[in-house]
Amino acid sequence: MSEAKGMNLTLKVWRQKNASDKGKMVTYQVSDISPDMSFLEMFDVLNEDLLQKGEDPITFDHDCREGICGMCSMYINGKPHGPLDGTTTCQLHMRNFKDGDTIYVEPWRAKAFPVLKDLSVDRTSFDRIIQAGGFISINTGNAPDANEIPIPKDIADEAFNAATCIGCGACVAACKNASAMLFTAAKVSQLSMLPQGKAEKKKRVEAMVAQMDEEGFGACTNTGACSAECPKEISLEHIARMNRDYLNAKLTSDNV
Amino acid sequence: MKLDAKIPEGDLSEKWSKHKFNVKLVNPANKRKYEVIVVGTGLAGASAAASLAELGYNVKAFCFQDSPRRAHSIAAQGGINASKNYQNDGDSVYRLFYDTIKGGDYRSREANVHRLAEVSGNIIDQCVAQGVPFARDYGGLLDNRSFGGAQVSRTFYARGQTGQQLLLGAYSALSRQVAAGKVKLYTRTEMMDVVIIDGKAQGIITRDLVTGKIESHSAHAVILASGGYGNVFFLSTNAMGSNASAAWRAHKKGALFANPCFTQIHPTCIPVHGTYQSKLTLMSESLRNDGRVWVPKKAGDKRKPNDIPENERDYYLERKYPSFGNLVPRDVASRNAKYVCDEGRGVGETGLAVYLDFSDAIKRDGEDTISAKYGNLFEMYEKITGENPYKVPMKIYPAVHYTMGGLWVDYNLMTSVPGLYALGEANFSDHGANRLGASALMQGLADGYFVVPYTIGDYLSQMPYEKVSNDHAEFQKAETEVRERLNKLLSVNGKKTVDQFHKELGLIIWDYCGMSRTAEGLKEAKEKVQKLREEYWTNLKTIGTQDELNITLEKAYRVADFMELGELMIDDALNRNESCGGHFREEYQTEEGEAKRDDENYSYVAAWEYKGENMQEELHKEELNFENVQLTQRSYK
Amino acid sequence: MQQNFLRYNFESNLEYLNDMSWLTKTLSSSLGRKVIMSLTGLFLIIFLLVHLIGNLQLLKDDGGQAFNIYAKFMTTNGLIKVSSYLLYATFLIHIVYSIILTRVNRSARPSSYAYSKPSGSSSLSSRNMGILGTVIFIFLVIHLQNFWYQMKFGSMPMTSYGGMEIKDLYRVVAEAFSQWWYVVVYVTAMVFLAFHLSHGFQSAFQTLGINHKKYTPFIQKVGLAYSIVIPGLFALIPIYMFFTCNS
Known part of the structure; x- marks a missing residue:
C-alpha cells in the first residue's frame, strides 16, 4: 500500500531491568510506521532506534513470528495479543491502529509468570503442568500399528481443536484470576478424549490440576475471557470436560 | 582425513x-x-x-x-x-x-x-x-x-x-x-x-x-x-x-x-514489503494447484493488477513449461520468479514479487469451492498483507526455508x-x-x-563409566574463551547495529548464493562477506554486559557465526561446478535452462574442515555410490 | 535457566498428603472449591424458587391469611426446620468459600495491569460476582433482621383465623413495604440478584462439567429467564404492596 502514509504513535511500554526491579511504564514515540509492519516489527524499529541512542532495547519474547510457537506475549491496549481476535501479537499488523494512537504494552501479569525483563515473562509453570501428566506413557518402540484403533473423525477433530493450544499464556493474562484452566484443560481434554489416553485419564487430571494449583494460578470463575482472548480460540467446553473428569477421578479413583 | x-x-x-x-x-x-x-x-x-x-x-x-x-x-x-x-x-x-x-x-x-x-x-x-x-x-x-x-x-x-x-x-x-x-x-x-x-x-x-x-x-x-x-x-x-x-x-x-551450499528456496512465500521486514511467511505450495502465476509483459508496469489486460500479462510458467505449467518443482518455480523480477517485471512496491492469480479458478469453480480449499490460507494472507486475494491477485516471492x-x-x-x-x-x-x-x-x-x-x-559401550569432571582444564579454557569472545563483542563500540550487519550479510548471500549462482558472482560475494566480517569486529554497536539478559549480545554472538558460515556457503557453491537441486550455477544448465548435474565429477559429499581463523577451509570428498538407483536428468517441459 | 522440574510430583504428592483424606484434598483444590460454590449455588437457586412461591401468597387479596398460615407452617414443621439448618449451612459455605476463592484469585495476580480492557471478552456480572454477592449479602442481613428475626425472636402482632392465634407477619411486611425507601432497597437488591444469577446459574453447570452442544444453549436460556423472572417477581411484591397499601 504505497499510498498509505507512515503513522506516528505513542507507546507506553513496561520497562523492568530484571526480576527484582520494580519496573515502570515508559513513554516512547515512534514515527513513520508503515501499516504493513507487524506489531513486533514496529518494536524492532523502536529497538534499533534505542540502540543507536545508546539505550537498552526492550526485551520481548518472540520466535517464529507465524503465530504458532506461542512465544510472543504482549498485553496490548488492555488485551492479550492486542485488539484482533484469534491473532497472536506477531500476526497483528499496524494497519489495525491509527495515526496518533497511544498504545499500552505490558507483560503478562500473574504470580505464576514472573517478569524476567521488560515484556518477557517466565512461563516454565506451564511446562511443569505438562510434566505432571500431560502425556501418554508410552516408550519409543512400543506402539501398535497406527490404524489399529480407529478413532471416530469427530473425536479426532475435537481432540485436535484442544491440541491447537500454543501455550502462549494469553488465557492466564486475560483471566481476572490469572487462572490456567484453559491451558490445563486443553491438554487434559485432548488426551482424555482419545482412546490412547484413556488408561491414564484419572491420574492425569488429578496430577495436572494439583500442579496447576501449586504453581499459584487462580481458580476459574467461568468468565470466558480466556477462550475469547485465546489466539487459537479454544472452547470452554474443554474446561467443562476437565471439570467432569476431575470430579469423576476424585470420586472413583483409587488414589486416597 | x-x-x-x-x-x-x-x-x-x-x-x-x-x-x-x-x-x-x-x-x-x-x-x-x-x-x-x-x-x-x-x-x-x-x-x-x-x-x-x-x-x-x-x-x-x-x-x-x-x-x-x-x-x-x-x-x-x-x-x-x-x-x-x-x-x-x-x-x-x-x-x-x-x-x-x-x-x-x-x-x-x-x-x-x-x-x-x-x-x-x-x-x-x-x-x-x-x-x-x-x-x-x-x-x-x-x-x-x-x-x-x-x-x-x-x-x-x-x-x-x-x-x-x-x-x-x-x-x-x-x-x-x-x-x-x-x-x-x-x-x-x-x-x-x-x-x-x-x-x-x-x-x-x-x-x-x-x-x-x-x-x-x-x-x-x-x-x-x-x-x-x-x-x-x-x-x-x-x-x-x-x-x-x-x-x-x-x-x-x-x-x-x-554441502553448505545446498539450501532450499520455497517459491510461494509472502513477499518482502519493506526494509523493516523481519521474517518471511510461507504460503502452502498447494496454492499452485489453482493459482496462475504471472507478471506484466512490460518492465516497470506500475498499473494495478486488475487494470492490466489479459494480453499484456505473461503467464511465464505456463509459457515455458507447457506440460507442468504452474506445478513445476520448487526450485524451478523459484528460479523463474527471480528471472522475471531481474528483468524489471516484478510487481508490488519493491518489484520483488509475482502474482498468483485465482480469478480464473474462481470464475471456473466459484468462490465457495476455492474458499473451501484455501480459505484459511487466504485469511492468513489477508491478515498479513491487508489485501483480499479473492479480489486482487496474491503477491508471492521465493524465500529460504x-x-x-x-x-x-x-x-x-x-x-x-x-x-x-x-x-x-x-x-x-x-x-x-x-x-x-x-x-x-x-x-x-x-x-x-x-x-x-x-x-x-x-x-x-566403549566409554568408561566415569565421566570427565567439568573442572577439567579444557572446560576452564573453553569457558574463558567464551567470556572473552562475548567481551570482545561488547567492546567493539562501533556504530552499526547487529541487525544492520545481518541484513547486509543476508542480502549478499541472497543475491550471489541464493536461487542462482555464478562463479564470478560468488567470488565477488566472498570478498564482500570478508570485508563485512572485518567491519563487524571494528564497527559493531552493542550495549550492556554479559551478566544479564542481553538480547543484543545474543544476536551479535549468532551473527558473528553466520558471517563465517556464509563464507563457507560461498566456497562450497564455488567449488561445485554443476547445478543440482537447490544449487543452480548459471554456467551449468541444459539448453532449456534446467539444472545440469555433473555426476562424473561431483557425485560426492563436499565436507569442509575448519583450518583456523581466516584460513581457507579444506575440502574432503565422500564419494556417493549408487548401487540401486539409476541416475537420470529431470525435465518438466 | 535450569528448570527445577516438578515442585509437586504426583507420586510424592500422594505421600506427603497421605495424612489428609482424599476428600479434604479435593475440597481444598481450586476445582473442588468451585464445585462447592456450584452445588451450594444451585441449592440456593432452588431455595429462591421455594421462597418465592411462599411470598406470592402476599399478593392474594385475603388480608394476609394465606401468607400467615404459610409462615406458620414454615416455622413449625419439623421437616422444614431440618431443611432450614441445611439452608443456613449452605449460605455460610457459599459465602466462606467465595471469600477463600477471592483471596486466592487476587493473589494470583499480585501486580495489576496499568491498562486493562476486559469488557470485550467477558460479561460485567461474570467479573463481579464477588461484589454482587457482597451487596446481596448485606441485603440478606437487613432482610433477615426485619422479618426472619422478628418472626423468630421479636414481639409480633397476632391475628386469628378460625380461632387459631398466629403471628401476623403479613402486617409486618405490609408496614415495611408501605415505606418507599424500603421498596427501593428491595428492588435494588433484586437487580443485583438478577445479575448474580445471570452468571451464577449457567456457571454452576459449567463447573460441574455440564457443557454440551445440545444442552448448554438450553441451560443458558433457562438461566437467563430464571435470573430475570425470579428476582422480577420478588421485586414485584414490594412494589405491588406499596401501591395497594398506600391507595
Whole structure:
C-alpha cells in the first residue's frame, strides 16, 4: 500500500531491568510506521532506534513470528495479543491502529509468570503442568500399528481443536484470576478424549490440576475471557470436560 | 582425513537390520551410568532426549527458547511422509527411498535414505500412540494427502499444523522423562561451545540467557539437534532465534560441515514489503494447484493488477513449461520468479514479487469451492498483507526455508568428532541437494526416535563409566574463551547495529548464493562477506554486559557465526561446478535452462574442515555410490 | 535457566498428603472449591424458587391469611426446620468459600495491569460476582433482621383465623413495604440478584462439567429467564404492596 502514509504513535511500554526491579511504564514515540509492519516489527524499529541512542532495547519474547510457537506475549491496549481476535501479537499488523494512537504494552501479569525483563515473562509453570501428566506413557518402540484403533473423525477433530493450544499464556493474562484452566484443560481434554489416553485419564487430571494449583494460578470463575482472548480460540467446553473428569477421578479413583 | 561413512555391508534393504544386530549394546543396568547432552529440543532433539531417557541414559536437554515446545519444528505445516501404503496405491519402503533419492537430485547416501524410509512407518505408530491427532476419515482411520515429488499419497497430516502436533507429541514424551528425573531440562540456555578432550566430545559450555551465567556440562556424548542455518540470509521462513552457532562451534572444533551450499528456496512465500521486514511467511505450495502465476509483459508496469489486460500479462510458467505449467518443482518455480523480477517485471512496491492469480479458478469453480480449499490460507494472507486475494491477485516471492547441508555425519549420525552426534536439519544426511515436501519432519523424528538410540550405544559401550569432571582444564579454557569472545563483542563500540550487519550479510548471500549462482558472482560475494566480517569486529554497536539478559549480545554472538558460515556457503557453491537441486550455477544448465548435474565429477559429499581463523577451509570428498538407483536428468517441459 | 522440574510430583504428592483424606484434598483444590460454590449455588437457586412461591401468597387479596398460615407452617414443621439448618449451612459455605476463592484469585495476580480492557471478552456480572454477592449479602442481613428475626425472636402482632392465634407477619411486611425507601432497597437488591444469577446459574453447570452442544444453549436460556423472572417477581411484591397499601 504505497499510498498509505507512515503513522506516528505513542507507546507506553513496561520497562523492568530484571526480576527484582520494580519496573515502570515508559513513554516512547515512534514515527513513520508503515501499516504493513507487524506489531513486533514496529518494536524492532523502536529497538534499533534505542540502540543507536545508546539505550537498552526492550526485551520481548518472540520466535517464529507465524503465530504458532506461542512465544510472543504482549498485553496490548488492555488485551492479550492486542485488539484482533484469534491473532497472536506477531500476526497483528499496524494497519489495525491509527495515526496518533497511544498504545499500552505490558507483560503478562500473574504470580505464576514472573517478569524476567521488560515484556518477557517466565512461563516454565506451564511446562511443569505438562510434566505432571500431560502425556501418554508410552516408550519409543512400543506402539501398535497406527490404524489399529480407529478413532471416530469427530473425536479426532475435537481432540485436535484442544491440541491447537500454543501455550502462549494469553488465557492466564486475560483471566481476572490469572487462572490456567484453559491451558490445563486443553491438554487434559485432548488426551482424555482419545482412546490412547484413556488408561491414564484419572491420574492425569488429578496430577495436572494439583500442579496447576501449586504453581499459584487462580481458580476459574467461568468468565470466558480466556477462550475469547485465546489466539487459537479454544472452547470452554474443554474446561467443562476437565471439570467432569476431575470430579469423576476424585470420586472413583483409587488414589486416597 | 579419510571420511568413513561406516555404511554397513550387504544388501540395501538389510543394512539397517544387520547394523542394529552388529552394534554393541549397553546393558540396561549400565545405561544409567552414562550421561548424554542433547542440544536443541525440536523434533530431533526432543525425540532423542526422550527415547534415550526411556532407555535409561541420563540426559541433559538444552534449548534457547523458554520451553522445548517452541522449537521451530512447530512451524512445519504440510505433513510427514511415511510408506505405510494405507491408501493401497503402490507405496513401499523402496518407493519412498527412491523418491527421496531422486528428489534430492542424487546427492544423498542410499543407505541413510533407505533406513529413513524403513523407519518412517514406526514414526506414525509412535506419534499416534502419543496422542497426536492426525487427520482421519469417517471410518476413523488415518487420512493421507499427496505432496510434490511423489505419485502416491503418503503424507500424514494434522490440518496445516503437522509440525506443531508432532513436536507437542515429542515434547510430551520429553516432559514425562523430566518428571521421571531422567532428563534435566535447561531452557533459555544457549550452547556456546563443545568441549573436546582426548579427541572426544565430552561436554559443552552454556550461557544462561537470563542471568548470563557461563556453565560447563560434561557428559559421555553430545548430540546436536540445533536445526538449520537458513537465517544466514536474514530473511527466511526460520524463526527469529533459529541459529547455526551450535553447529558452527562444533565445526570449528573439528566437525566437518557438509554441502553448505545446498539450501532450499520455497517459491510461494509472502513477499518482502519493506526494509523493516523481519521474517518471511510461507504460503502452502498447494496454492499452485489453482493459482496462475504471472507478471506484466512490460518492465516497470506500475498499473494495478486488475487494470492490466489479459494480453499484456505473461503467464511465464505456463509459457515455458507447457506440460507442468504452474506445478513445476520448487526450485524451478523459484528460479523463474527471480528471472522475471531481474528483468524489471516484478510487481508490488519493491518489484520483488509475482502474482498468483485465482480469478480464473474462481470464475471456473466459484468462490465457495476455492474458499473451501484455501480459505484459511487466504485469511492468513489477508491478515498479513491487508489485501483480499479473492479480489486482487496474491503477491508471492521465493524465500529460504530449509538447509539440506549441515554437519557431516556417518551412518551412525556421528560427526567426524567421536562422541559428537548431529540430528535432524543440523546434519546433512538424507535430503541430498533438495528436500521433498513433508520429509523434514520424517527425518527429524527418525533420527531421534529410531536411529540414534541404537547407534549411540555402540559408542558409549566403549566409554568408561566415569565421566570427565567439568573442572577439567579444557572446560576452564573453553569457558574463558567464551567470556572473552562475548567481551570482545561488547567492546567493539562501533556504530552499526547487529541487525544492520545481518541484513547486509543476508542480502549478499541472497543475491550471489541464493536461487542462482555464478562463479564470478560468488567470488565477488566472498570478498564482500570478508570485508563485512572485518567491519563487524571494528564497527559493531552493542550495549550492556554479559551478566544479564542481553538480547543484543545474543544476536551479535549468532551473527558473528553466520558471517563465517556464509563464507563457507560461498566456497562450497564455488567449488561445485554443476547445478543440482537447490544449487543452480548459471554456467551449468541444459539448453532449456534446467539444472545440469555433473555426476562424473561431483557425485560426492563436499565436507569442509575448519583450518583456523581466516584460513581457507579444506575440502574432503565422500564419494556417493549408487548401487540401486539409476541416475537420470529431470525435465518438466 | 535450569528448570527445577516438578515442585509437586504426583507420586510424592500422594505421600506427603497421605495424612489428609482424599476428600479434604479435593475440597481444598481450586476445582473442588468451585464445585462447592456450584452445588451450594444451585441449592440456593432452588431455595429462591421455594421462597418465592411462599411470598406470592402476599399478593392474594385475603388480608394476609394465606401468607400467615404459610409462615406458620414454615416455622413449625419439623421437616422444614431440618431443611432450614441445611439452608443456613449452605449460605455460610457459599459465602466462606467465595471469600477463600477471592483471596486466592487476587493473589494470583499480585501486580495489576496499568491498562486493562476486559469488557470485550467477558460479561460485567461474570467479573463481579464477588461484589454482587457482597451487596446481596448485606441485603440478606437487613432482610433477615426485619422479618426472619422478628418472626423468630421479636414481639409480633397476632391475628386469628378460625380461632387459631398466629403471628401476623403479613402486617409486618405490609408496614415495611408501605415505606418507599424500603421498596427501593428491595428492588435494588433484586437487580443485583438478577445479575448474580445471570452468571451464577449457567456457571454452576459449567463447573460441574455440564457443557454440551445440545444442552448448554438450553441451560443458558433457562438461566437467563430464571435470573430475570425470579428476582422480577420478588421485586414485584414490594412494589405491588406499596401501591395497594398506600391507595
